[in-house]
Amino acid sequence: MKKHTKLIAGIIGIILGIIIAFCIPNPQGLSHKGMVVLASLVTANVFWIFNVIPSFVTGLLMLCSWVVLGAVDFPTAFNIFSGTTMWIIIGGLALGAAAIKTGLIKRIAYKIMSWFPANFSGQVLALFTAGTIISPMIPSAHPKTAMSTPIAKGLSDALGYKEHSKASSGLFLAAIWGFLVMEASFLSATAQNYAFKGLIPVKYQAVLNWGNWFLMMLPWTIVTLVCGYFLLRFLFKPKDDKTISKSFIHKQLQDMGTMSRNEKITGIVILIAIIFWILESIVKIPAAVTALIAVSVLISLKVLTPQDFKTRIAWNTIIFIGSVMALGNVMQTVGLTTWLRIILKPVINPILGNVWITVIALPILIYLCKFAVVSLISTGTLILVALLPFFSTMSFNPALLVLIVTTSVNIWMFSYMDAPFITGEAAVNSSMTTASALAKSSFGYMIINIIGLLLCVPVWQLMGLA
Template sequence: MKNLKLIAGIVGVVLGALVAFVVPVPHGLTHAGMIVLGSIIMANIFWIFSVIPSFITGILMLASWVIFGAVDFQTSFAIFSSTTMWIIIGGLALGAAASKTGLINRIALMVMKKLPANFKGQSLAIMLAGTIISPMIPSAHPKAAMSTPIAKGISDALGYKPKSKPSSGLFMAAIWGFIVMEASFLSATAQNYAFKGLIPGKYQSVLSWGNWFVMMLPWTIVALVGGYFLIKLLFQPKEDKAVSHDFVEKQLQELGPMSRDEKITATVIAVAIIFWILGSALKLEAAIVALVGLSVLVMLKVFTADDFKNRISWSSVIFIGTVMALGNIMKTVGLTTWLYKILAPVISPILGNIWITVIVLPIIIYLLKFVVVSLISTGTLVTLCLLPFFNSMTYNPALLILIITASVNIWMLSYMDAPVITGQAAVDSSMVSRSGLAKSSLGYMIINIIGLLLCVPVWMMLGLV
């Protein structure tokens, strides 16, 4: 593995340098554009093979633009003063507070208590709990690490053997509810903000919290209902008798009564979501809502200065910021215009009709995921390739972000989805079989396209097509 990383690093540096300084500048592009193109090629190789930490690769990419004179410092690092970065920070902090106080566990367990203690009831409960919790925590890995042990506890309580069909099914119910359903809500994962931040500002305004939810509502219903029946079809045991809720009851007893900090956190998050929904009408920036919510939690000593330092993944924040910088820089140095001329014969037919787009673009992303493992890298690559076509599209380009964010999250092979790997690690790889992963991923890939197709009439009614 170390040798592979070393080889990939050398290849990345050599290819990047060749493109930036050796390859003749093609017609329609400048030397600055070649420097940025070379750095993007190097960075993606580094990201794909995890040569060095992703956020360091991103920092070096932005620094290289300044060092070699492609753009100045203010232009290169401008994204870090944007509202998108601050809502990511505020959102991560709110999610960290919800996890710290135990609010997330309590919501999940209360939902599970309401449904029968058998495979059908508890798989549905886990999926519903994940869907409810998703918009509160904008980070997939903590949700995967938290939800799969709960699923394992239920699996053990129901007497399922490791990696059996029903054990695999409960694991996939956790992944489906807590990770797959992230595409339903803007605030459910930081990568949604990252993809949104890649596109021009005039299109970003369409992707407010409330608009995102409404535009993805048909997909949400299809993904939730279709996912439940898929898991039931693939994994339900022949005998599905209900047992007692002892496991859930025991966990709730250990949590005790709802604490002051939980109540405060729940109130702050609920108010924040309401303001995010009404943000466009109130002309209130989502970042301000998140930061005021964070400030309230700190003033009431629910979230401390140490929590702010230790419970937020600052490396992820920096990585996402460096990725988001690409969209503006590519336009600044003329890369988008040049790419448009190169890719137009292939891309234009796909983007010429929204119905074709929601079928073909996800398939392209599925295929790309076999090579580009990182969810955010895949989405970034696709978005950057499509940026040059925004001005010539017959529908609002913001819709592409919805399609991309719903399509990057597949797990046909375990290495293709990092949150799934986190979930497996949290239960010592004792729950889901390889065939269970592959079958459920294939089912999702089909359900995703169906859900997106049913979103198109809603997009038309909103005047976006």
């Protein structure tokens, strides 16, 4: 985005914030503190939409503005940074960093690919399978797309596909689909899942443990994998889907050599951590504690070094997530949620009145928002914050909204709408896919997503959540 556009947007955002906080009389039912929080939220959203300054800096300034302008005190504004969610994110990102550093993830990916036929259909299925299996190990989308798309590029070259051809686009999108889209299937697959979970009141968060999340999303996972596979085959399969030698894949595995000590340790530690996350309600060990113990073991065994802990973890992402998660608690503290419920009731009530309507209408609303709000976390935050006032009056568990938001923010009609796509394209020098391929596959996903969510509703009803 051009520099002057960011500057103009920044000035407009600040002016809007000042007008809301200090020039407009407090509406009935909302205090000055509530107006300050509303003003900061408006300004922050303008900054996030136009990327005026780094997103995490905007988030920190938003929190600081609440303290400086007297909306809440420091402990209230920054309370989220002492909560368990932030430590789960830190621990999860560190585990993912170890899996990438040791080469474990690449080894798993290539090994899975060696099991499938070396043709378009076989390797699309391999990328889907590898991405889905690897997703819960790395809670960050950018490293996964940066790693998976070059693998897809190597496969495309080995299969003899021309750059930007249908088949090349199909393999690129298969890597994205498996390693990025399927993140919604597992709580630990991306930090944004924890961020959205952290936005809702604590009393609703308990149901969103690792095991429940997986069960609640299982119909969606199956539908999205099966339909996604056939969608990419329909759109991009070459006429001559010939099978070639797997020499490329075998060479990659051969070059990696035998499994190293650090790979083995990382694999065992991550596997044990996932088991404890699944059994969290039984073993009574908080997920954050499990993550931190796992990271401590890796550092103690020198799989990760203190330097890795400083440089391989996206601390800016952690700060950004923490700042947006703080919104829910502060909005309730200053009475902003109650006021918004009254104002937005005529618009929101029809959407949330019935869970079947919600899983159709809410994704469509999110799709429309994504054309304006680029950041996945920002979009999800805006939606959940807008719906927060209605949690107490809903006919189904508000935790389900987190699942709907998680699956629906990840669309890519245009590459700018999904930052990890940009990372993936950059990793292969934009040599694999086309704008048309992105649009067609994204539109297909948008339909599949709603179908998958509809099929989840009976499971949610059996679990007593809807």
